[in-house]
Amino acid sequence: MTGARILLLNPNTSAEMTERMLEAGRAVAARDTDLVPLTAVRGVPYIATRAEAQIGGAIALEMLAEHHRRVDAAIIAAFGDPGLFGARELFDIPVVGLAEAAMLTACMLGRRFAIVSFARALGPWYEECVAMHGLTGRCAGIRLLDSPFREVTAVQEEKEDRLVRLANEAVQRDEADVVILAGAPLSGLAAKVAHRIPVPVVDQVAAAVKQAEALAALRPRKATEGTFRRPPAKRVTGLPAALAARITHADDVEA
Amino acid sequence: MTGARILLLNPNTSAEMTERMLEAGRAVAARDTDLVPLTAVRGVPYIATRAEAQIGGAIALEMLAEHHRRVDAAIIAAFGDPGLFGARELFDIPVVGLAEAAMLTACMLGRRFAIVSFARALGPWYEECVAMHGLTGRCAGIRLLDSPFREVTAVQEEKEDRLVRLANEAVQRDEADVVILAGAPLSGLAAKVAHRIPVPVVDQVAAAVKQAEALAALRPRKATEGTFRRPPAKRVTGLPAALAARITHADDVEA
Amino acid sequence: MTGARILLLNPNTSAEMTERMLEAGRAVAARDTDLVPLTAVRGVPYIATRAEAQIGGAIALEMLAEHHRRVDAAIIAAFGDPGLFGARELFDIPVVGLAEAAMLTACMLGRRFAIVSFARALGPWYEECVAMHGLTGRCAGIRLLDSPFREVTAVQEEKEDRLVRLANEAVQRDEADVVILAGAPLSGLAAKVAHRIPVPVVDQVAAAVKQAEALAALRPRKATEGTFRRPPAKRVTGLPAALAARITHADDVEA
Amino acid sequence: MTGARILLLNPNTSAEMTERMLEAGRAVAARDTDLVPLTAVRGVPYIATRAEAQIGGAIALEMLAEHHRRVDAAIIAAFGDPGLFGARELFDIPVVGLAEAAMLTACMLGRRFAIVSFARALGPWYEECVAMHGLTGRCAGIRLLDSPFREVTAVQEEKEDRLVRLANEAVQRDEADVVILAGAPLSGLAAKVAHRIPVPVVDQVAAAVKQAEALAALRPRKATEGTFRRPPAKRVTGLPAALAARITHADDVEA
Amino acid sequence: MTGARILLLNPNTSAEMTERMLEAGRAVAARDTDLVPLTAVRGVPYIATRAEAQIGGAIALEMLAEHHRRVDAAIIAAFGDPGLFGARELFDIPVVGLAEAAMLTACMLGRRFAIVSFARALGPWYEECVAMHGLTGRCAGIRLLDSPFREVTAVQEEKEDRLVRLANEAVQRDEADVVILAGAPLSGLAAKVAHRIPVPVVDQVAAAVKQAEALAALRPRKATEGTFRRPPAKRVTGLPAALAARITHADDVEA
Amino acid sequence: MTGARILLLNPNTSAEMTERMLEAGRAVAARDTDLVPLTAVRGVPYIATRAEAQIGGAIALEMLAEHHRRVDAAIIAAFGDPGLFGARELFDIPVVGLAEAAMLTACMLGRRFAIVSFARALGPWYEECVAMHGLTGRCAGIRLLDSPFREVTAVQEEKEDRLVRLANEAVQRDEADVVILAGAPLSGLAAKVAHRIPVPVVDQVAAAVKQAEALAALRPRKATEGTFRRPPAKRVTGLPAALAARITHADDVEA
Numbered sequence A, B, C, D, E, F: 001m002t003g004a005r006i007l008l009l010n011p012n013t014s015a016e017m018t019e020r021m022l023e024a025g026r027a028v029a030a031r032d033t034d035l036v037p038l039t040a041v042r043g044v045p046y047i048a049t050r051a052e053a054q055i056g057g058a059i060a061l062e063m064l065a066e067h068h069r070r071v072d073a074a075i076i077a078a079f080g081d082p083g084l085f086g087a088r089e090l091f092d093i094p095v096v097g098l099a100e101a102a103m104l105t106a107c108m109l110g111r112r113f114a115i116v117s118f119a120r121a122l123g124p125w126y127e128e129c130v131a132m133h134g135l136t137g138r139c140a141g142i143r144l145l146d147s148p149f150r151e152v153t154a155v156q157e158e159k160e161d162r163l164v165r166l167a168n169e170a171v172q173r174d175e176a177d178v179v180i181l182a183g184a185p186l187s188g189l190a191a192k193v194a195h196r197i198p199v200p201v202v203d204q205v206a207a208a209v210k211q212a213e214a215l216a217a218l219r220p221r222k223a224t225e226g227t228f229r230r231p232p233a234k235r236v237t238g239l240p241a242a243l244a245a246r247i248t249h250a251d252d253v254e255a
Helices: A015-026 A050-070 A084-090 A098-107 A120-132 A152-158 A160-174 A189-196 A204-218 A241-248 B015-026 B050-070 B084-090 B098-107 B120-132 B152-158 B160-174 B189-196 B204-218 B241-248 C015-026 C050-070 C084-090 C098-107 C120-132 C152-158 C160-174 C189-196 C204-218 C241-248 D015-026 D050-070 D084-090 D098-107 D120-132 D152-158 D160-174 D189-196 D204-218 D241-248 E015-026 E050-070 E084-090 E098-107 E120-132 E152-158 E160-174 E189-196 E204-218 E241-248 F015-026 F050-070 F084-090 F098-107 F120-132 F152-158 F160-174 F189-196 F204-218 F241-248
Strands: A005-010 A034-039 A073-076 A095-097 A113-117 A139-144 A178-181 A201-203 B005-010 B034-039 B073-076 B095-097 B113-117 B139-144 B178-181 B201-203 C005-010 C034-039 C073-076 C095-097 C113-117 C139-144 C178-181 C201-203 D005-010 D034-039 D073-076 D095-097 D113-117 D139-144 D178-181 D201-203 E005-010 E034-039 E073-076 E095-097 E113-117 E139-144 E178-181 E201-203 F005-010 F034-039 F073-076 F095-097 F113-117 F139-144 F178-181 F201-203
Touching: A005 A015, A005 A050, A005 A204, A015 A034, A015 A152, A015 A204, A034 A050, A050 A073, A050 A084, A050 A120, A050 A241, A050 B050, A050 B084, A050 B241, A073 A084, A073 A098, A073 A204, A084 A095, A084 B050, A095 A098, A095 A204, A098 A113, A098 A120, A098 A178, A098 A201, A098 A204, A098 F098, A098 F204, A113 A120, A113 A160, A120 A139, A139 A160, A152 A160, A160 A178, A160 A189, A178 A189, A189 A201, A201 A204, A204 F098, A204 F204, A241 B050, B005 B015, B005 B050, B005 B204, B015 B034, B015 B152, B015 B204, B034 B050, B050 B073, B050 B084, B050 B120, B050 B241, B073 B084, B073 B098, B073 B204, B084 B095, B095 B098, B095 B204, B098 B113, B098 B120, B098 B178, B098 B201, B098 B204, B098 C098, B098 C204, B113 B120, B113 B160, B120 B139, B139 B160, B152 B160, B160 B178, B160 B189, B178 B189, B189 B201, B201 B204, B204 C098, B204 C204, C005 C015, C005 C050, C005 C204, C015 C034, C015 C152, C015 C204, C034 C050, C050 C073, C050 C084, C050 C120, C050 C241, C050 D050, C050 D084, C050 D241, C073 C084, C073 C098, C073 C204, C084 C095, C084 D050, C095 C098, C095 C204, C098 C113, C098 C120, C098 C178, C098 C201, C098 C204, C113 C120, C113 C160, C120 C139, C139 C160, C152 C160, C160 C178, C160 C189, C178 C189, C189 C201, C201 C204, C241 D050, D005 D015, D005 D050, D005 D204, D015 D034, D015 D152, D015 D204, D034 D050, D050 D073, D050 D084, D050 D120, D050 D241, D073 D084, D073 D098, D073 D204, D084 D095, D095 D098, D095 D204, D098 D113, D098 D120, D098 D178, D098 D201, D098 D204, D098 E098, D098 E204, D113 D120, D113 D160, D120 D139, D139 D160, D152 D160, D160 D178, D160 D189, D178 D189, D189 D201, D201 D204, D204 E098, D204 E204, E005 E015, E005 E050, E005 E204, E015 E034, E015 E152, E015 E204, E034 E050, E050 E073, E050 E084, E050 E120, E050 E241, E050 F050, E050 F084, E050 F241, E073 E084, E073 E098, E073 E204, E084 E095, E084 F050, E095 E098, E095 E204, E098 E113, E098 E120, E098 E178, E098 E201, E098 E204, E113 E120, E113 E160, E120 E139, E120 F120, E139 E160, E152 E160, E160 E178, E160 E189, E178 E189, E189 E201, E201 E204, E241 F050, F005 F015, F005 F050, F005 F204, F015 F034, F015 F152, F015 F204, F034 F050, F050 F073, F050 F084, F050 F120, F050 F241, F073 F084, F073 F098, F073 F204, F084 F095, F095 F098, F095 F204, F098 F113, F098 F120, F098 F178, F098 F201, F098 F204, F113 F120, F113 F160, F120 F139, F139 F160, F152 F160, F160 F178, F160 F189, F178 F189, F189 F201, F201 F204
Parallel strands: A005 A034, A005 A073, A073 A095, A113 A139, A113 A178, A178 A201, B005 B034, B005 B073, B073 B095, B113 B139, B113 B178, B178 B201, C005 C034, C005 C073, C073 C095, C113 C139, C113 C178, C178 C201, D005 D034, D005 D073, D073 D095, D113 D139, D113 D178, D178 D201, E005 E034, E005 E073, E073 E095, E113 E139, E113 E178, E178 E201, F005 F034, F005 F073, F073 F095, F113 F139, F113 F178, F178 F201
Antiparallel strands: none
8 A cells, every 4th residue: 555645734824833843744644645835815814714615615615616526535724624624525535634734643641532623703703613523512612712813924923932831721720631723823833842732742743644545445435325425516606626526526527 | 674685595406306395395485575586597407416516516606796685584495404504604694404493393393204215216315314414313204205206397296195104204214203204306295195194294485485584574783703794804715706705704894 | 484483481589680681671672572571470580499490490380280271482581591491391381491591692792601690509500501502612610700699680780790700700711702690680691791792691581582583583484293292191189270271171161 | 215106198089999998908007007008089980191290299288288397208199100200209108109118118129110000091100200210211101091991990900911921022012121010909909810820020109118117117307408499488378278278387386 | 998018128248338338218218118137248348440340330230130029119219320220121029229219219309400429439430320310401410529537437427527428519519409328338427417418418328218118109000011021031041040031031930 | 763662452352352353454554564463361262241351351450551561653453442441541542442542533534423333232331332432422323133143253254244334324314424333353354344334434453453554653642631641659459469559569570
């Protein structure tokens, strides 16, 4: 079995964030894994609300429609997993979300995980993401910084100490057994601060890469029944070409 | 208090469906209510899957961005409520979903409601919509026809008898106290078949119009705190003009 | 469609409270709605405990038995909804509870509502009411004043500032998206203080009137199957005449 | 410790049913237990619906108000436990419900219990009773006969075979580990048919007597805090004398 | 009916603890009940963690295998109920757990019980025990002392005041209606401190003895179907003789 | 990063089963992964009930105590995960259960997974395992063959067709999106029958190996806080040497 090609799909428009995530992923990827980075060309620099996730999830589908045939598996690389279930339905390759991978990995390291992130605005979206995955009972709580930061791309350096303190509070007060440092801007931070937090710390990108590798190795078949079978062909109006082709099944010809 | 202007926003591209819903809504609207129909100019003729809901919800936000200032309240007129929570966050007017309105209304008529619709493909999306509203415990089940139909716009006439039978099965076998005939193509059917079903039958558009009127009359303020306050301004790339203006707060000037 | 006659049934013996609720209801009622006030002639001045709700609910059934034929819909106007499900079973008109209407309306304005009221004693009853409606997952919490007041009928004036503070705490600490000012004595307060609370505030009576109007307009049929069909005739001993006639079906003759 | 006096309070008006329950209770009572039977003088012969439970629960409170001082503990002897939580709040002695005692006892004999009874009409009330006690997750299902019977007081003889069949179906199809024969008219049946059902069968009255004895022996103090402390004195209008005295605290004098 | 013989099985190796529990049990046992104490000969002095419960539960099965034929019912006398469900499956007599009996008894005295104990280490195990019994919704919380103690066998004397304070906090802050003093070392404490706690206090051993007496009196049959029927004979290697005989059914001969 | 050594710990006494699992694991393991098989020397040939899981879990702890220092991660290779949480607490390496790994992997392939196995006796244990992991909401159901088989070690060959049929029923009737073929004797079957089942099929051992590899690569630290920190040293009596040394911390010296 040769190594897997894994799409690291950033539905945000910040290439700097993609770069950071790529680095965090490469640190744990198997030697023969090929991580393929991709940054959204439209949308917002950093998805943080329900409305932005609604839009960003549609953009993720557009991006997958263009690139899914080039890879063995894909990661939707925004904590909150915009468009994940639609992607799983529409495409044949395994697709995993950053939040999903981090939470499921955390489940194997403790009874309850805490989600720690850098902005209060992310709370509602993250909470609904946990519920969407049916993992509310495994979540000890979401703890968020509540002070302004200079640059989202440098927030992990600027707020490192405060994030570590928040993680420790999650352990002491919320009885978290595991901590997830959540949100693309915090990618790679876990490795730096793990020794300052008394429980396992999960890096979302590291977890997602290992889960995508696992799925690629297991080579699951595409469902032709159940709720994730590919929907039948449907007419569309005004959608980007690749996405339109996927929905109308026009792409069957080219396959 | 003069009557309310209510946007009947169809995130599907079928104008015929909008027409049918308009008719069902007018049958129960207050005399001084003004229903303003609007049909999507891009997307699919009929949203039926998670991927289509992801895309359609983004389109609903685009449509609201263009029209929200002209109305007192809006209805996202697709059962499944694509984009609803994002809309509630992004805009200042009350916004209600077709599924939401039908289910909450049904809650006042019995302990558990059944959702009855015309295609098996709708099941997963509807089920996730019920869960998204936290109403799984009030839902007796979802019963769906499982045979092909000729025209989605005429499915309620073609399948009337079978839908009535399904509704009766929901009452007899699932202990439903109320039946919701779900999916835009079934709008207006409740009034025709209510006498053949031994429990209250809720028409989704009728319920949505009355709930939108109720919200308009109560004149709730826009949240400036909590999870539905308007997100702060954010840079965007490549989004339609009105939606971009709403997210960047450029529209504050014109207001 | 001419306007609806709606019974505003106060299961408490305080006519002053009925008056206050009538005023709050009229402020939002449609022009052609006719609100019919009714105050209990026996019971307690203000239901606040499980035992009082048990007794008050039975009294509500007695009152409905006497008046249900005169109206198109009824409101059981005590937050906690005493006797609601029994009423929905026993009578043919739509019946809505104050808590039910407020909570379902709040669901359309946010993810989680807080219930704010004026006495700690109300907590258990309110909490069980939320659970009875299956809405525990939508409730951010119940916050109650814990200090004596002079007159229950004037408690909203006496405690206005403290109630507003409590509502703000519910928003800040419990992440409530909506606030319900609960308990008949707080009827009408929402309109006065909404501008001091940064999220939508639901007035229980206003919500109930709009929901009763909605149900009256939808004209749902009485169930003849399901758990809210009218129970078959049964012998009774020692019950008030109208209620006895309803249970024994003796009232079928006079209908 | 001398034996306990236990009130067997039947909130129904059928003295024949009280007699049957007394017999079932005596079969398992400790030698020094004194079971004190009491039959409602007003109400219905057999509570079966939410409305009847609302009324019957209020009557149970009236009966307890007259008799609570004469006994060490009380059983509200109708499956569905009308008025139970109000009683637990209002009076100082332990009070246990028939359904409550049967279900909690069943929990010690298996993972999930089935409730088997003789009339479909009882379903909604029983289901809501299970939920009220927070035991839905321990209930394998409710199975009910759906055919007319001649006399409710003789239904256990008339339908014995069909009830046994139903119990066996609950074991085979619903994976019940324990069976509860529910509804006052089935009191005493468990002992007769236990050998025909391959899992433990709980007799509701037998369970209630043993639980009431247990509570009497443990001599729990009356709460002066928490949600079951006695409510403060309150004015009443038009309530029966003993109940009025209990609510107004006029009975404190005579104590 | 002559009195019941009840095995008080302590899966810990501390005979002093067995003695203390025996005393607490005798204080409430019926006159003709015969409590048979038994202390583990291998294991740990005091089970406090998941690993110890895994081992201690297996030891409890070994002990029951040797003694079950001598008694009418058994109590697994460690709060946390190690081995309980396995015991209920493997043996014919009723078996009840200390936590189970305390919690079910508490359910009849209030809406929510608090668990109060003497060491933070017990938290996870107790919490999982509550969930295992499906009673999470009835639990107001678990409050634990977090300071070192001298001797586990004398902890109730050493920490009496602090435990009482903790119990009062559970009532005031967690809205507990009932308090359970949990953990074998606290057996008998309830009787001493009940007057200092404003809600009913349940003694775990007292509750377990009364529940075991109740089950013995009801004489439930051993299931031959359902999930607690005795498993079919199976080969074993390297298990203690009595347990091996029970699993292989070799003990059928000697019976 | 050189490859991981992963202990494949079979808590059953059947070496043939260990061999079969080893083969299924090797088929998907990374080239540099070293799978170390280990078979229990005492216990039962095949754990199938709660009592056997109680005993087998204790045996798994004994085995881990002897071997944990030789490996980077461990798999408890019995579906049902006996002893898993105790192991996670007691040892420093990552430990994953067969059921846990299969279920979490399945969560990334669909909304709800079905568990399909070969004997009805396994049902209760599997169901409690799903609940223990908090994944009941993600489980579409458990379907089990209910007919005798000749040899448990050859049951997958004997029953292949019937298991495939069961899997298809789980998809068609229970709306499963993914199928897990559960129970050690079915290891390796997924690869053979995946093409006959229209949704992804998860092999429990393949999933566990990939998850153990993922955890080994992420190198999570051992918790020193939270509920999975290592318990403090404790005295023991009569336990196997290695396990005793681990619990008493005597093994700290040798480390």
